[in-house]
Amino acid sequence: MAIPQVRSSSFPAWDAPVPLRGREPQRSPTQEYPVSHSTVLVMFVSTALLLSQPGLAGRKKEKASGAEFLRVPESAQALVNPYDGKPDAIRAGRKLFQRHCASCHGKDAKGRDDAPSLRSPDIREAAPGALMWFMKNGDLKNGMPAWSKLPDQQLWQMVSFLKSLE
Amino acid sequence: MCRRYLLAWLVFIFPSLFLAFWTGILLQASEGPYFITYDHHMEEPGSLEVGFAPIVGIPRLSNNFVGGWMEVEYGVKGWWTTEFYLTGQSTSNQGTVFTGFRWEHRFRPLMGEQWINPVLYMEFENVNGADKSIKEVVGHDSELDLMDPIAVTSLERKREFETKLILSSNYRGWNVSENFIAVKNITNEPWEFGYALGISRPLALAASSRECRFCRENFIAGLEFYGGLGDWHSFGLRDTSHYLAPVLAWQLGSGTTLRVSPTLGLTSISIPFMVRFSVSHEVSGFGRQVKQWFK
Numbered sequence: 034m035a036i037p038q039v040r041s042s043s044f045p046a047w048d049a050p051v052p053l054r055g056r057e058p059q060r061s062p063t064q065e066y067p068v069s070h071s072t073v074l075v076m077f078v079s080t081a082l083l084l085s086q087p088g089l090a091g092r093k094k095e096k097a098s099g100a101e102f103l104r105v106p107e108s109a110q111a112l113v114n115p116y117d118g119k120p121d122a123i124r125a126g127r128k129l130f131q132r133h134c135a136s137c138h139g140k141d142a143k144g145r146d147d148a149p150s151l152r153s154p155d156i157r158e159a160a161p162g163a164l165m166w167f168m169k170n171g172d173l174k175n176g177m178p179a180w181s182k183l184p185d186q187q188l189w190q191m192v193s194f195l196k197s198l199e
Numbered sequence: 200m201c202r203r204y205l206l207a208w209l210v211f212i213f214p215s216l217f218l219a220f221w222t223g224i225l226l227q228a229s230e231g232p233y234f235i236t237y238d239h240h241m242e243e244p245g246s247l248e249v250g251f252a253p254i255v256g257i258p259r260l261s262n263n264f265v266g267g268w269m270e271v272e273y274g275v276k277g278w279w280t281t282e283f284y285l286t287g288q289s290t291s292n293q294g295t296v297f298t299g300f301r302w303e304h305r306f307r308p309l310m311g312e313q314w315i316n317p318v319l320y321m322e323f324e325n326v327n328g329a330d331k332s333i334k335e336v337v338g339h340d341s342e343l344d345l346m347d348p349i350a351v352t353s354l355e356r357k358r359e360f361e362t363k364l365i366l367s368s369n370y371r372g373w374n375v376s377e378n379f380i381a382v383k384n385i386t387n388e389p390w391e392f393g394y395a396l397g398i399s400r401p402l403a404l405a406a407s408s409r410e411c412r413f414c415r416e417n418f419i420a421g422l423e424f425y426g427g428l429g430d431w432h433s434f435g436l437r438d439t440s441h442y443l444a445p446v447l448a449w450q451l452g453s454g455t456t457l458r459v460s461p462t463l464g465l466t467s468i469s470i471p472f473m474v475r476f477s478v479s480h481e482v483s484g485f486g487r488q489v490k491q492w493f494k
Contacts, residue, residue, distance in 0.1 A: 059258075079206060109255045122408075122409040124408035125405065125406040125407060125408045125411075126406075128408070128409075128410060129406050132452060132454075136246075136483030136484045137243075137245075137483070137484065146487060169312055170310075170311045170312045171277060172277070172310075173241075173276070173277030173278040173307065173310045174246045174276075174277065174278070174310060175277075176245075176276075176277055177277065178241065178243040178244060178274075178277050179240075179241075179312060180279070181239075181240065181369050182231065182238075182240040182369075182374075184372040184401060184403035184404040184405070185371075185372070185404070186372075186406075187405065187406050187416070188405070190405065190406055196401040
């Protein structure tokens with residue numbers, strides 16, 4: 034069967050009835066709640082504004098001070114980096130760092146603007162599990178994204194790289 | 200016909216390439232594999248992603264078409280991502296039209312990583328009836344919707360408010376996401392419902408130690424399953440269309456992501472076959488740079 038080819042040579046008259054497309058839903062007048070355009074827009078914009086208020090958005094942005102790692106659960110702190118001390122993992126971690134982190138923390142990991150330096154005693158002294166947990170969960174209220182979209186293996190490789198920084 | 204197709208591609212591709220080259224030096228992190236399903240991963244704060252996603256449809260009962268959207272996504276906060284779309288389409292022997300825009304927000308109410316991570320989604324769209332971007336399937340959407348010519352459908356205006364509950368989990372490298380969709384045309388039409396499910400995994404979990412474009416870690420494979428669930432008056436699977444779509448994403452180290460997804464219609468009223476493509480680029484630190492311009 035040949036596929037019908039629909040041609041439109043010209044637009045219909047301005048007052049031509051627009052045919053209904055596909056299946057028209059069955060309506061019950063008692064169950065309809067029409068909403069005006071302006072209502073929807075007001076709801077949309079006000080919700081966005083409300084959620085952007087500092088009270089809901091969280092605390093004021095603060096530089097990392099090592100205190101972030103205090104809220105890491107003990108079970109996470111106890112995790113062992115399976116790539117600990119492996120040179121290949123450090124190289125892979127460096128590559129991942131340049132790809133995902135350098136735009137905020139700087140190519141040399143010395144920090145930029147609000148993003149802290151990662152060449153700090155806090156990082157060196159933090160448990161590998163705490164670093165991994167922090168990267169995975171982020172600190173969304175303070176601008177640190179959650180990197181849970183990366184597999185655990187890649188996060189551990191980045192931990193190896195961070196631990197290798199002087 | 201060829202000229203019209205060419206025009207459609209130029210309308211979408213030229214701006215995309217311009218943005219891609221303009222932002223080329225700054226490209227960083229990359230995106231996930233899904234076209235329809237959302238997961239809980241938000242855009243990084245201050246990052247801007249530009250993307251172009253055409254869809255080629257081969258319906259049984261009407262003419263072939265190329266639809267699609269251009270998107271600009273911005274990470275406002277770590278927990279808030281906003282995205283703006285321009286949509287258009289070109290149908291064989293009918294013409295090419297710009298169909299409208301969409302503006303969406305995604306909010307992540309829980310700050311830490313959970314077993315199941317909820318995300319709230321709100322969108323307002325203002326498109327005409329000729330829109331064939333098929334960004335979601337809801338209600339009784341079907342192949343029959345594509346039968347009327349552009350000259351007629353482009354006169355129909357659809358202003359819709361769309362909400363989604365996004366639930367997403369990561370486990371051992373796998374991502375499993377479920378979306379529950381509710382759409383309300385702001386005129387006198389009932390709520391329409393739909394769903395989207397996605398599962399994906401990188402081909403390798405650990406990164407290799409060298410820079411490479413074709414390493415397995417740069418590829419994410421997955422599967423999407425989505426369709427309509429009827430409307431307020433006739434909720435269920437009866438007379439609804441459903442699709443199964445394998446997806447493959449290739450994350451180039453430069454921050455560019457290419458995606459492809461052949462899509463199969465599963466019911467008699469589904470469009471039998473479509474292919475989706477996309478190219479997207481992420482500009483990290485865009486917000487910071489804009490701030491510097493105005494200092």
